[in-house]
Amino acid sequence: MAAVVKQRRKYHITAWVIVFLVFLYFILPIAGAAQFSLRERDDTYGLDAYRMIFQTPELAEVLKLTLRLTLISVALSMAIMVPTVTLVHLSAKKYRRLVEFVSIQPLVIPPVVLVLGVVNVMPTNWMGSPDLLAFEYAVLAMPFTFRALDAGLTNLDIKTIVDAARGLGASWFTVLLRIVAPNLKSGIFGAAFLTIALVLGEFTMASLMLWNTFPTWIATVGQSDASLSVALSVASLAFAWVLLVLLSFADRRRKA
Amino acid sequence: MTMTRNSTSVELRNLRRTFGSVVALDNLNLTLNPGELIALLGPSGCGKTTALRLLAGLDQPDSGEIVVGGKDITHVPASKRNMGMVFQSYSLFPNLTAAQNVAFGLRVRRVGRVERLKRAAELLELVGLGEQRDRYPHAMSGGQQQRVALARAIAIQPDVLLLDEPLSALDAMVRSQLRDEIRRLQIEVGITTLFVTHDQEEAMAIADRVGVMRSGNLEQLDAPPSLYARPATPFVASFVGTNNNLPTIVEAGGIVQVLGRNLGIAAGSDELPVGATANALLRPESVSVARADSATAGLRGTVSTTSFLGSTTRLVLKLDAGQDVLVDLPSTVAREFAAGDEVIACATTNEVVIQHQERVVIEDV
Amino acid sequence: MRKFRDVVGLFPFFAYTAVFFGAPTVMVIVKAFQDQNGHWTLANVVESVQDVYFDSFVESLKLAFASAASGTIIGFAGAYALLATGNAWLRKITQTAAGVFANTGGIPLAFMFIAALGTYGLVTQMLLKLGIDIYAGSWTLFGFSGLLIVYLYFQIPLMIIVILPALEAQRKEWREAATNLGATTRQYWLHVGGPILFAPVAGAFLLLFANAFAAYATARALTSGTIPLVPLQIGSLLSGNVIADRANLGFALGFGMIVIVAIAMYVYNATQKRAAKWLQ
Numbered sequence: 078m079a080a081v082v083k084q085r086r087k088y089h090i091t092a093w094v095i096v097f098l099v100f101l102y103f104i105l106p107i108a109g110a111a112q113f114s115l116r117e118r119d120d121t122y123g124l125d126a127y128r129m130i131f132q133t134p135e136l137a138e139v140l141k142l143t144l145r146l147t148l149i150s151v152a153l154s155m156a157i158m159v160p161t162v163t164l165v166h167l168s169a170k171k172y173r174r175l176v177e178f179v180s181i182q183p184l185v186i187p188p189v190v191l192v193l194g195v196v197n198v199m200p201t202n203w204m205g206s207p208d209l210l211a212f213e214y215a216v217l218a219m220p221f222t223f224r225a226l227d228a229g230l231t232n233l234d235i236k237t238i239v240d241a242a243r244g245l246g247a248s249w250f251t252v253l254l255r256i257v258a259p260n261l262k263s264g265i266f267g268a269a270f271l272t273i274a275l276v277l278g279e280f281t282m283a284s285l286m287l288w289n290t291f292p293t294w295i296a297t298v299g300q301s302d303a304s305l306s307v308a309l310s311v312a313s314l315a316f317a318w319v320l321l322v323l324l325s326f327a328d329r330r331r332k333a
Numbered sequence: 334m335t336m337t338r339n340s341t342s343v344e345l346r347n348l349r350r351t352f353g354s355v356v357a358l359d360n361l362n363l364t365l366n367p368g369e370l371i372a373l374l375g376p377s378g379c380g381k382t383t384a385l386r387l388l389a390g391l392d393q394p395d396s397g398e399i400v401v402g403g404k405d406i407t408h409v410p411a412s413k414r415n416m417g418m419v420f421q422s423y424s425l426f427p428n429l430t431a432a433q434n435v436a437f438g439l440r441v442r443r444v445g446r447v448e449r450l451k452r453a454a455e456l457l458e459l460v461g462l463g464e465q466r467d468r469y470p471h472a473m474s475g476g477q478q479q480r481v482a483l484a485r486a487i488a489i490q491p492d493v494l495l496l497d498e499p500l501s502a503l504d505a506m507v508r509s510q511l512r513d514e515i516r517r518l519q520i521e522v523g524i525t526t527l528f529v530t531h532d533q534e535e536a537m538a539i540a541d542r543v544g545v546m547r548s549g550n551l552e553q554l555d556a557p558p559s560l561y562a563r564p565a566t567p568f569v570a571s572f573v574g575t576n577n578n579l580p581t582i583v584e585a586g587g588i589v590q591v592l593g594r595n596l597g598i599a600a601g602s603d604e605l606p607v608g609a610t611a612n613a614l615l616r617p618e619s620v621s622v623a624r625a626d627s628a629t630a631g632l633r634g635t636v637s638t639t640s641f642l643g644s645t646t647r648l649v650l651k652l653d654a655g656q657d658v659l660v661d662l663p664s665t666v667a668r669e670f671a672a673g674d675e676v677i678a679c680a681t682t683n684e685v686v687i688q689h690q691e692r693v694v695i696e697d698v
Numbered sequence: 699m700r701k702f703r704d705v706v707g708l709f710p711f712f713a714y715t716a717v718f719f720g721a722p723t724v725m726v727i728v729k730a731f732q733d734q735n736g737h738w739t740l741a742n743v744v745e746s747v748q749d750v751y752f753d754s755f756v757e758s759l760k761l762a763f764a765s766a767a768s769g770t771i772i773g774f775a776g777a778y779a780l781l782a783t784g785n786a787w788l789r790k791i792t793q794t795a796a797g798v799f800a801n802t803g804g805i806p807l808a809f810m811f812i813a814a815l816g817t818y819g820l821v822t823q824m825l826l827k828l829g830i831d832i833y834a835g836s837w838t839l840f841g842f843s844g845l846l847i848v849y850l851y852f853q854i855p856l857m858i859i860v861i862l863p864a865l866e867a868q869r870k871e872w873r874e875a876a877t878n879l880g881a882t883t884r885q886y887w888l889h890v891g892g893p894i895l896f897a898p899v900a901g902a903f904l905l906l907f908a909n910a911f912a913a914y915a916t917a918r919a920l921t922s923g924t925i926p927l928v929p930l931q932i933g934s935l936l937s938g939n940v941i942a943d944r945a946n947l948g949f950a951l952g953f954g955m956i957v958i959v960a961i962a963m964y965v966y967n968a969t970q971k972r973a974a975k976w977l978q
Contacts, residue, residue: 092782099776099854103799105821106807106851109814161711169704176708179715185960186723187912189929190952193936194722197729197949216719274797280804280915285936296805296919307813310806314798321797325790391874411877418878424871427976428893437889438879471975482875489879 107314114308126308133305135294142207143291147276149211151269154222157215159265162226163257166235180223183216188281191216196286207288214276221275222268229264270324274317340367340523341402341492343388348397350383357383359549360397365493370519370526371554372540374533374572379546381529382497388527389495390414401492417486417524418495422502424482425470431457431481432466438489456484460514476507483515487522494519494526500535512539533573537561545569564614567688576614577658581687583609589687591615592658592680593631598687611687617661619682622648622670631679634658636670650678723956729946730953742950751951754926759958761842761927762911765849769910770903772850773857780858781865793862796855803852804915811848811920815839840921848920849913853906860905864898864973897973904966908959928955 117123130136158180165173183191195213196204203209235257242252283290289297291313299306343365350358358380365371373381386392388399390411399407406414417438425434432453439449457463460480470478479499486494496515500508516539519526530536536543537557544554545568553565564570581589583605588595591613598605605611623629634652646667648660658678670676730746733739747755780792802810814821815832816839825832838844868891876886914929923930928951935948 088782092779095775095779096783096788099772099779102854103795103851106810106814109820110810112820113809113813157711157714161708164704164707169708172704172708176711179712182715183719184908185956185963186719187914187929187955187959189912189914189932190726190955191719191722193932193948193952194724194726195718196936198721198725212718216715219715219719274801278801278803281933284915285933292804292806292915299805299809303809306805307809310809313806314802317798317801318794321794325794389878391877411874412880412882414878415880416878418875420871420875422871423869424875426872426875426890426894428890437876437881440889441880441885469976485875485879 107311110307110311114304114311116304126304127312129302129305130308130312133298135289139289139291139294142289143277146207146211146214146290147273149208150214150218150276151272153211153215154218154268154272155265158219158222158226158268159261162223162230163235163261166227166230167239170236177223177227181220184220188217188279189285192282192285195282204286207290210283210286210288210290211276213282214272214279217279217282218268218272218275221271225268225271226261226264229261229267233260235260267324270320274320277313277317277320341525342367343402343493343525343527344398344400345384345388346398346400348384348387348399349395350380350387350392351395356549358387358394361549361551363544363551363554365525365527366541367525368523369541370516370528370539372528372530372536372543373546374530374536374543375546376531376572378548380549381531381546383549384546385495385497385527385529388493389416389418415489415491416493416495417489417491419479419482419486419497419499421498422475422478425478425485427470430467430469431462431473434470434481435485435488437485442489452488453484456488457481459518460484474507475503476511479503479511480514483518487518487524491524494524496526496528498530499528501530501532508535515539537573543573545572562686564686567612570614570686570688575617575659577617577620578612579615579656579658581611581613583607583611583687589613589685591685592620592678594680596680596682597684605687605689609689611689614686614688615680615682617647617659618645619680620658620660621679621681622650622660622662622667623677623679624669625675625677627677629677629679631677634676634678636672636674636676638672639667639670650676652678726949726952727956729949731950732946734946742946743953745947746950746954750926751928751931751947754928754931754951755954757842757926758911758928761845761849762907765846765853765910766903766906768846769850769853769857769906770899773854773902773906774861774899776854777858777861777865781862792858796858799855800852800859803913805919807848807851807916808919811839811844811851815844815847840924842925845917845920845925848916849910852916853910856906856909857902860902861898864895868894894973894976897969897976901966901969901973904962904969908962908966911962912955912959 114126115122115124117125161176165176191213195209199209238256238260239252242256247256278292279290280292280296284293284296295306295309295313298309343363345361345363348358348361349356361380361384363371363384373384375381383392387394390406390409394407397407398405401414425431426437429437432450435453435456436444436449439452440446444452454463454466457466460483462477462480462484465473465477465481470481473481482499499515500512503511512535515528528536528540537560540557542554542556543560545552545560547568553560553569555563555565560569560573564573570576579591581591583589583598584595585607587598589598589611590596592615596613621631623631625633632652632654634650634654637649637651637657639649640647641664644664645661646664648662648667648670650658650660652658660678730742731738731740733741745751780789811819813819816822817833822832839848872890872894873886876890881889912929914933917925917927917930918933921927921930923934932948932951932955935951
């Protein structure tokens with residue numbers, strides 16, 4: 078009996094050691110970046126670099142563009158995917174496999190290749206607007222938004238609920254508004270957050286289409302002011318964290 | 334293919350197992366005679382599964398011994414105990430076919446491929462799944478999976494067969510079918526078996542003896558008829574079968590008045606003084622019902638509901654005195670009565686088990 | 699009537715996908731097989747696997763394979779260890795953290811590693827204090843091995859995300875039943891545990907492979923052309939480094955990338971389907 082207990086202890090300790098080592102690997106670069114960004118000219122530590130963030134004039138423009146792109150991407154994504162996924166769960170059931178298949182295709186085309194195609198196929202007046210990026214971001218997000226919405230509706234067996242509601246006399250409008258939408262909230266939240274995280278970090282397409290979004294701007298800044306760039310990176314990482322923590326909160330509350 | 338062999342006895346001695354502050358098993362003593370099937374019956378948390386897992390070796394007791402066939406195996410690892418176990422569900426290896434699952438124990442014992450698949454096929458025939466040899470678990474129903482699990486457990490010719498609520502996850506009809514098959518197989522093979530369940534009907538139907546457990550203790554271990562007729566504790570009485578709890582008072586000469594008749598005290602409580610209040614436990618099948626206008630002895634009441642259960646019908650009577658009484662009658666007889674009828678209820682046995690009421694108040698009556 | 703309404707309802711989705719995804723993709727594939735006059739030719743495709751481009755493919759495949767292999771192994775160990783601790787809070791945190799880290803890349807990631815492993819990096823300094831000088835030889839963060847180390851930062855989390863559900867689907871009944879039937883730990887993993895996990899792990903490997911192969915931002919941030927990689931080649935061709943009569947070379951390279959990633963993704967999909975069937 079003692080032998081069994083000792084073996085179980087050893088197993089347990091090994092597990093924690095591995096977890097710790099992996100944790101170390103992920104925390105050290107962040108620590109390094111934090112340390113670097115907090116180091117000031119005269120070798121002391123301070124928030125100079127972070128203060129600089131707010132003193133940089135381009136920041137406002139860049140953030141505005143990224144924010145705009147985020148909003149458009151999310152709106153587009155939801156506008157296209159929510160009705161579509163609802164439809165394939167409610168009445169167009171036999172198209173579900175097809176829609177699923179099409180939705181995950183963006184995973185097969187690397188963004189660097191997609192942008193190559195976009196640059197060569199889009200009309201020039203479209204290329205002149207940064208909003209085109211948002212349209213492409215919605216495409217990049219498609220596999221994830223489909224999955225989030227699809228999972229949300231599947232778990233619900235929406236067809237039965239809708240049938241019950243219709244049986245009780247509800248109109249289609251009522252059904253969509255009062256039954257489908259509220260239950261889809263968790264899926265919509267998830268899909269929206271994933272899209273936002275994608276847009277905030279997307280570099281490849283934005284830089285190759287020569288737009289000044291937040292991620293591309295960090296890169297440009299990096300060429301002249303490393304401290305500022307690192308400070309920005311740390312800040313954006315922290316922001317992504319907050320975002321996903323909020324997502325998991327929203328998720329949990331729905332489940333309760 | 335015969336598998337009868339010398340059956341093994343099993344002894345659990347003073348087994349104790351605690352989880353933190355919870356006492357799962359409190360000095361359990363249990364002996365299984367060779368070839369016997371004992372069912373451990375009780376609500377969840379009573380310790381029955383803990384006892385089974387200790388016997389299997391999947392858990393270690395804090396103190397006590399486990400003796401199988403005269404040998405102390407308390408410290409023998411689970412993989413070397415030569416016991417076959419059937420779990421409640423999900424225990425078949427999903428990547429192996431039914432035949433490969435059954436043959437697994439043999440493979441581990443280095444039985445050759447041809448030989449072990451042959452034996453697996455025979456065992457699957459035995460449980461009625463000869464055709465499903467090459468099916469995977471996910472393509473089988475719950476009942477079929479459990480049969481495969483059973484075949485797999487006995488393939489290794491174990492000394493003891495352990496069943497952990499094997500039927501609980503199945504549909505009612507499959508459950509009773511499989512229950513009988515397990516019993517048939519167990520008798521044929523002659524293997525000492527411990528069967529854990531929370532379903533008292535199941536336990537009573539197949540076991541040689543039933544052990545009722547509560548909070549880590551074995552309250553009573555008896556053959557099913559004895560358990561049914563002579564429950565040793567109030568808990569056992571309430572757990573096994575249905576009972577009417579009719580308050581009554583002990584009278585001189587070991588008599589209690591129940592439903593208009595004087596019944597002898599069968600057992601159930603230690604000597605109770607005259608005048609003590611008690612519950613008489615009367616089985617629904619021990620009550621007769623007659624029309625109110627007939628001149629029979631008994632207590633008056635009205636029929637509240639009737640439930641047709643097939644060969645019997647259960648009537649709920651509300652006595653004029655206020656009590657509810659459950660009565661099971663053959664359906665042909667119960668046909669006469671409908672809700673609202675006025676009737677007279679009478680006890681049909683001569684003896685009854687009585688229990689102390691929760692708070693015994695000995696009054697001078 | 700209903701059918702018509704369904705088709706109309708799904709039209710926006712298909713139209714949108716066709717315009718913003720289908721058209722660019724088709725453009726790449728078609729132009730890969732055309733010269734700049736629009737005539738069909740295999741010249742671009744042939745050129746795309748020769749000389750420096752051939753090296754690019756080789757390096758890209760090597761990097762993808764190496765980071766997928768190491769990511770799979772370390773990620774698996776990490777996920778397994780995580781579950782072995784039995785700590786539910788840790789599990790929850792890891793889920794969120796993995797989501798964030800799987801999406802890090804580009805300049806932020808590169809700078810983080812420079813700050814850690816660069817010549818004056820935090821870890822470099824720490825190791826120096828222990829007497830280890832990682833720059834003693836000719837090692838550089840901006841080489842192949844450096845890229846490999848940095849790629850793990852998003853590969854490991856991706857692996858963890860993908861493999862945790864599969865690991866959690868392992869039922870303890872299987873292990874107990876095997877033990878009860880007499881199997882040792884080794885025998886269990888050999889006959890039951892291993893085979894069951896093979897499909898999810900293989901699938902995860904392919905996912906990591908495709909992910910690393912397609913990565914652009916991180917590679918660009920760290921190497922600036924010192925290592926030939928296909929995404930970087932495409933990037934530089936897009937940025938104006940056009941070779942006179944090989945304007946469509948970029949498309950051929952893109953086509954090559956599509957083929958490789960597509961194969962990886964489709965095999966991944968197949969393994970997931972198979973695994974899902976067993977683990978119902």
